[in-house]
Amino acid sequence: MENEQKTYRIDGFSCANCAKTFEKNVKNIKSVENAEVNFGASKITITGDATVQQIEKAGAFEKLKVVDKNQPKPEKQSFFKKHREVLISGLFMLLGFALIIINDGQNAITTGTFLISIIIGGYQMFWTGINNLSKLRFDMKTLMTIAVIGAALIGEWPEAAVVVVLFAVSESLERYSMEKARASIQSLMEIAPNTAVIKTPAGNKELPVEDVRIGDIMIIKPGDKLSMDGVIQSGSTNINQAAITGEALPAPKSAGDDVFAGTLNQSGYLEVEVTKNNEDTTLAKIIQLVEEAQQERAPAQHFVDQFAKYYTPAIMVAALLVAIIPPLLFGASWATWVYQGLAVLVVGCPCALVISTPIAIVSAIGNAANRGVLIKGGVYLETIGQSRTIAFDKTGTLTEGHPHVTDFMTYGDYDREAVLALSAALESKSEHPLAASILDFTESEDVEYSTIHIDDFKAETGKGITGTIDCKIYSIGKPENFDDADAYQSEGKTVMIIKENNTVIGLFAVIDPLRESSKAAIEKLHKMGSRTAMLTGDNEKTAGAIAGTLGIDTVYAGLMPEDKLDAIKNMQSDHKVTMVGDGINDAPALATADIGIAMGKGTDTALETADVALMGNDISQLPFTVNLSKRTLRIIKANITFSLVIKLIALLLVIPGWLTLWIAILSDIGATLIVALNGMRLLRVKE
Missing domain, CATH: 3.30.70.100 (Alpha-Beta Plaits)
Structure with a gap:
């Protein structure tokens, strides 16, 4: 077990x-x-x-x-209480410098003052550093401990105190920066209420969400937030779903519609049947996946981790060599070069380097989550921006996914209602997205089809459906060189023909309207330098008309599901490819692409299928996602480069003997501050 x-x-x-x-x-x-x-x-x-x-x-x-x-959150500590050790240590350090000025030099009292500053501000660092040394474990606190003890041994008490205080400030800065970056994610945890009002035979009762069960009826009043996922049983309203989808405009909801925990009921009174336990709500899954995403390390993070693994021991060796070689080989002053060696230890502290990548990744993923874009890891965040081509499925991605019949005609002496009825009877057994449009059209014409009996029904993916009615074989499928289809296809419509024993008896022209946001999104992607492609099962004329309207670069038409996978592999031959689809029919292509992006609408399928989910089911979120990725890559590279260059410049000051503990610690805290602020800029990316 x-x-x-x-x-x-x-x-x-x-x-x-x-x-x-x-x-x-x-x-x-x-x-x-x-x-x-x-x-x-x-x-x-x-x-x-x-x-x-x-x-x-x-x-x-x-x-x-x-x-x-489950326990109440601890009260927020005051600034003084949170940083009291650093503040008191800093005050004693300043007092020590004041005494040096007053006494015109250092004496036992000033030394004692600096010692108090060092103990108050650095006792925790010393405890960890000495414990690490005993286990031959070398990290930042180990370096600082050796440097401070060494400075004290050679009588540099003022600088030892400065190192302790500024290192403590640097750690506080790191903690603050990460807390700020995490705040956007932690805010998700506070969106949904911890209790729900449940309808019972004895009246309405307020229960903790952990005690609410599937099937319970929640009472939601205007202005209330939903505590659980569910289906509306009665009532209608507008619901602000920004917490889940990132959509700014409220969505109209009525009986039978799904609603999500953390969303806001703006107007109506609702009774909602709970459909998921508290730990399984869409919001809970989003929070879980976003948190797990931070553990999926980006390639840049792997580089930093591996570099830091060898960097810290190398700095210790370099510091030792700086301290002993000049005195041993050239007769230089031991005090001078031991001091220089200690400064190398301090400047070698990799604080800025270590925080450079995680703060950028956490800031970017948190910002995206709050805008309804779920990115499942730093590795995916990096790869989106590196993709040169973005491929789109057509139906439900570039289009609304709600096709409707625009034209219907019959041939020969066939009765219109009879052709409609047998077509609807066949399509009622099909799960193809276009089947619903024919059924809706037939019902709108008040044509009855439920009594028609079909034998030997078959559906072949990408080809169509067949069935036997009264000993005659009927089929619905692609037009295949049928001249009458050309005019409709050039308008971007999908054409299906109905045959009786291989004789055409009818034609449907169906259109799936383009999303309003598709054209603008494609234009923005082109401005960012991305190429675009469309993968569709439609014929070349229909696909070409749609691609022409949107300005898409490359079209792959007439594709079976397995052909979409081959098209992705073909594009991947010389660069990385991102695939955008609905998360269901395009699963193989989404999995094969370097990055799979699913259109979401808050569904479990979108959460589980792809590397990235656009929870608002809105393609306009895609340019934001690509831009965020590109900016994250730039900031990570800038942070790593800056951290290493600052260290290199400071270390080069050893050659003329200009490196001091002051310069060393200030370069470290300065670099930490700059990379932290640079990474946190990703919290403010809007489009």
Whole structure:
């Protein structure tokens, strides 16, 4: 029997390296088989068994706490309480400098003042750093601990205090930056109410959502938010679904329509039958997938992780060589070069580099989620922007997905109602998207077809349907060189002909209107440098007319489902391809493309099928997604480059002996601030 997996929310992460240390500590608990920290979502998933006390002990070095989602949220701490150690340490540091000025130099009192500053601001760092050293584990706190102790040993107490205070400020900055980036995702968790008003024989009762069961009837008054997913049993209203779909305009809803947890009832009184448990609502799935997305590391994150793995030990070796080679080989001053070695340790602290990628990924994914675009991982976020071609399925993607009959005609002496009736009888057994349009048209003409008996019904994907009625074989399918179809097809209509024993007896022309947003979306994608392609089962004339209207670059027409897959592979021969479809009929093509994007409408299918889901079922969200990806790539590359260049420049100051602990720590905190602010710009991308 496999050990159970449990997930805990963690409060207090200050940096990615600390999260890794915490993960290792939890893995070392005897009863734990495996542990995986999701730094972006502030969670840990544990396979095995561990108590809350054991988990918090593993994170004691960082004062980490397990957050119980069922307990009330702790009150927000005041700024002073949250940063009291840093503030008090900073005050003692400033006092020390004031005493140096007053006394015209350093004495025992000033040294004691700086020591107090170091202890208050750095005791937690020292505890972790010394513990790491005992286990030969080298991270940022290890580097800082060695640097501060070394500075104290050579009498540089003022600079040791400055290093401690500024490093503490840097950690607070990292924590604040990540909290700000996570806020857009955590806000999703607060959208749906924790209670629901349920109709019972004894009257209406307010229950915790955990106690609400499938089949219960929720009472939703105007202005209320929905707590659970369900189907409206009675009432009509307009519902703001922005939390799920990103759509700004309210959607009209009435009896029989699906509604989602976290959406806002704007006008009517509703009775809603609950269809999903609290943990299975669409909103809950979105939150889960968005949090998991942060764990799907982007290629840039893999680079940073691998680089940092070797970078920190290399910096320690470099610092040692800087400290000992000049005095040993050239007779230089030990004090001078030990000081330079300590400065190398400080400047080598990889804070900015480590935070450069996760803060950008979390900011971008959080922003997208709040706009109704679900991106399932950093790797997908990167790849969208790298795709040179975006391929579209036609039906339900570029079009509205609600085809209707525009023209119907019969041939020979065949009666109009008779041809309509047998056509509807055949299509009633079909699941093809166009079948519903023929049934709707037939019913609008008040033609009865339910009594017609069909034998030997067959449906061949991409070809059509056949069946036997009164010993005659009837079929509905593509026109295949039927001249009368040309005029309709040149207007972008799909033509189907009805045959009796291979003789044409009727023709339907059907149109699926283009989405209003399709043309504008295609134009924006072209301006971004993307090529576009359309994959459709329609004939070349119909497909060409639609592509011409939208300005699509390449058309693949007359495709069977397996042909769509081949078309994607063909385009992938020399560049990456993104495929946009409805998440159902296009599953093979979506899976084969480098990135599969599903049109959503808040459905489970869209959530589960593709790498990205446009929850609003609106293609206008696509240019925003591509733009967000491209900007994320640029910001990640800029952050990594800037972090490394700043380190390199500071390290080059060692050659003339100009590097000081002041410059070292200021370059680190400056780089951290800049990459954090740069990454957080992705929270503000709007289009």
